Amino acid sequence: xxxxxxxxxxxFIPREDTLWYYIALLSVLSLLGQELxxxxxxxxxxxxxxxxDDVDDEDFSESSLITDLPIRSNLPPPTTLTPQxxxxxxxxxxxxxSSSPPLSDPIPNKPSSNSFDFWDEDEFEGLxxxxxxxxxxxxxxxxxxxxxxxxxxxxxxxxxxxKTLGSFTVEIVCVSFLIAFLFNYFSGKKENENIALxxxxxxxxxxxxxxxxxxxxxxxxxxDTPLLLKEGQNVFKxxxxxxxxxxxxxxxxxxxxxxxxxxxxxxxxxxxxxxxTFEVYMNDDAMDNVVFALAKKKLAxxxxxxxxxxxxxASLVTSGPNNRKWVADELMxxxxxxxxxxxxxxxxxxxxxxxxxxxxxFGKGFISMHFxxxxxxxxxxxxxxKFALQDAKNMADMTRLVALVPYYIDLIGRYKLSSQARPxxxxxxxxxxxxxxxxxxxxxxxxxxxxxxxxxxxxxxxxAKLSAxxxxxxxxxxxxxxxxxxxxxxxxxxxH
Amino acid sequence: xSSHGGNSSAANDPRQPSTAKPYEAxxxxxxxxxxxYSGFIAVIFGIAGVLFRYKLSSWVAIxxxxxxxxxxxxxxxxxxxxxxxxxxxxxxxxxxxxGPARPGTQRG
Numbered sequence: 170x171x172x173x174x175x176x177x178x179x180x181f182i183p184r185e186d187t188l189w190y191y192i193a194l195l196s197v198l199s200l201l202g203q204e205l206x207x208x209x210x211x212x213x214x215x216x217x218x219x220x221x222d223d224v225d226d227e228d229f230s231e232s233s234l235i236t237d238l239p240i241r242s243n244l245p246p247p248t249t250l251t252p253q254x255x256x257x258x259x260x261x262x263x264x265x266x267s268s269s270p271p272l273s274d275p276i277p278n279k280p281s282s283n284s285f286d287f288w289d290e291d292e293f294e295g296l297x298x299x300x301x302x303x304x305x306x307x308x309x310x311x312x313x314x315x316x317x318x319x320x321x322x323x324x325x326x327x328x329x330x331x332k333t334l335g336s337f338t339v340e341i342v343c344v345s346f347l348i349a350f351l352f353n354y355f356s357g358k359k360e361n362e363n364i365a366l367x368x369x370x371x372x373x374x375x376x377x378x379x380x381x382x383x384x385x386x387x388x389x390x391x392x393d394t395p396l397l398l399k400e401g402q403n404v405f406k407x408x409x410x411x412x413x414x415x416x417x418x419x420x421x422x423x424x425x426x427x428x429x430x431x432x433x434x435x436x437x438x439x440x441x442x443x444x445x446t447f448e449v450y451m452n453d454d455a456m457d458n459v460v461f462a463l464a465k466k467k468l469a470x471x472x473x474x475x476x477x478x479x480x481x482x483a484s485l486v487t488s489g490p491n492n493r494k495w496v497a498d499e500l501m502x503x504x505x506x507x508x509x510x511x512x513x514x515x516x517x518x519x520x521x522x523x524x525x526x527x528x529x530x531f532g533k534g535f536i537s538m539h540f541x542x543x544x545x546x547x548x549x550x551x552x553x554x555k556f557a558l559q560d561a562k563n564m565a566d567m568t569r570l571v572a573l574v575p576y577y578i579d580l581i582g583r584y585k586l587s588s589q590a591r592p593x594x595x596x597x598x599x600x601x602x603x604x605x606x607x608x609x610x611x612x613x614x615x616x617x618x619x620x621x622x623x624x625x626x627x628x629x630x631x632x633a634k635l636s637a638x639x640x641x642x643x644x645x646x647x648x649x650x651x652x653x654x655x656x657x658x659x660x661x662x663x664x665h
Numbered sequence: 666x667s668s669h670g671g672n673s674s675a676a677n678d679p680r681q682p683s684t685a686k687p688y689e690a691x692x693x694x695x696x697x698x699x700x701x702y703s704g705f706i707a708v709i710f711g712i713a714g715v716l717f718r719y720k721l722s723s724w725v726a727i728x729x730x731x732x733x734x735x736x737x738x739x740x741x742x743x744x745x746x747x748x749x750x751x752x753x754x755x756x757x758x759x760x761x762x763x764g765p766a767r768p769g770t771q772r773g
Contacts, residue, residue, distance in 0.1 A: 197752045343724035354735050385685035401738040411685030431732050
């Protein structure tokens with residue numbers, strides 16, 4: 170709501186930065202225009218700047234053919250007409266160009282050498298206007314006023330050039346890449362949408378697992394709102410709310426950037442998976458002091474290092490309680506106390522997903538699971554479950570994984586720590602809270618001290634200024650006194 | 666299957682319509698948005714293409730513009746950089762193909 174009103178208002182009334190942006194755009198446009206006109210008029214300077222090497226090769230080959238006319242040699246094949254028309258005016262019938270140069274060698278060379286300064290403009294004039302040879306009659310009297318009008322004509326009438334395909338390699342490659350990009354954009358977009366829709370139709374339609382567990386599905390508040398919220402081309406969000414123990418659940422599907430050809434190519438080298446992350450926002454009164462995570466061994470170590478709450482409260486657990494089954498070997502538990510781990514990894518969960526037998530079969534897509542009451546941010550108590558998405562056809566494979574979400578909501582919602590474990594966790598929390606408080610206070614004190622130091626500095630500076638002024642005043646007084654001392658004498662002398 | 670959900674919530678319906686909250690999109694300040702790398706690269710290539718009159722650079726800038734456009738999430742905030750890059754790229758191409766036309770060599 171708010172965003173829509175904001176966007177509409179910003180459309181009509183440009184904000185300050187958009188205004189600046191428009192100004193910048195205008196200036197770039199004007200630059201472009203200037204550049205264009207400058208380039209078309211002053212083509213001579215551009216001759217020396219930047220052109221492909223292949224072009225130069227062509228020139229050289231041509232110049233080696235017609236050695237008598239080194240200046241004309243820059244002309245492309247169709248412009249061989251110009252020398253012809255030159256000869257037409259000077260001599261008589263048009264000759265074939267191969268025989269004419271040696272015959273008319275001395276005469277056409279002269280004007281061209283005379284008009285060397287104007288050579289470029291002449292060539293530009295001569296190029297498009299092959300029909301009226303009057304222009305070429307007097308090449309040495311090149312009128313500068315014509316240059317502008319002729320340059321316009323020159324842009325319109327670009328003669329078709331016999332060019333080899335090789336000289337367009339860059340263009341061909343780039344344009345074909347762009348076309349491929351465009352096709353891939355639509356096909357990849359469709360692919361991603363299909364995956365997201367397959368997931369939604371499997372788990373979020375009527376009588377599916379989320380419909381049975383949540384009373385509100387989708388990001389809207391009405392009945393006919395779409396289930397999925399699309400963010401960009403590869404992020405889909407599914408929101409559900411209205412369940413005991415939790416305020417809501419947000420599932421974020423982070424798919425590969427299939428719509429983007431470049432990252433698709435990159436993913437061929439560095440493969441990445443489609444992921445879905447469930448964030449369950451627990452009610453404040455429905456979650457006890459629990460810090461627990463479960464992930465594959467490598468990831469578990471990384472998580473323990475990088476996630477703050479795990480780092481502070483929990484430790485890696487290699488083995489479970491002695492007398493019972495534990496999670497599969499690939500997995501590792503990070504927990505605050507063994508009791509919590511033992512209570513959260515129940516027999517049913519081991520049977521269904523995490524046990525040695527079940528995990529290879531049903532746990533394929535499992536990435537990590539992280540429950541904590543100490544998250545930083547708007548929601549302190551959250552369950553985060555991360556799975557890899559299967560492709561659209563095999564969505565059913567992850568049914569058991571998705572079923573973990575409501576299962577753990579209930580399990581943790583009902584879970585109460587034992588009277589032995591609770592004091593420990595509470596002590597740890599108060600300790601951490603004190604540390605945080607101390608840090609905060611330290612930061613505050615530092616800020617205060619900084620402020621004080623700044624104030625002192627300002628005061629000192631002011632004092633220094635003042636003292637300078639005082640000094641100046643004193644000096645002035647002294648000078649005045651001295652003057653006074655001198656003055657009476659003068660007066661005296663005058664009086665005398 | 667949903668035996669999990671069934672097991673734990675067998676007794677009664679877990680749904681509580683009264684506590685349902687509509688979705689609120691988390692407010693993200695423009696500073697926190699992920700950096701649009703492709704747009705940035707496009708700007709750099711575009712400027713290089715204009716400065717050095719190097720057409721390949723301009724073409725690459727256009728390709729990265731396309732990538733940036735296709736990855737855009739919020740049109741309002743992202744369009745500026747992309748269109749800037751686009752300007753530079755097109756300007757480079759135009760000055761490359763039409764501007765400094767040596768007689769007949771680079772046109773077409």
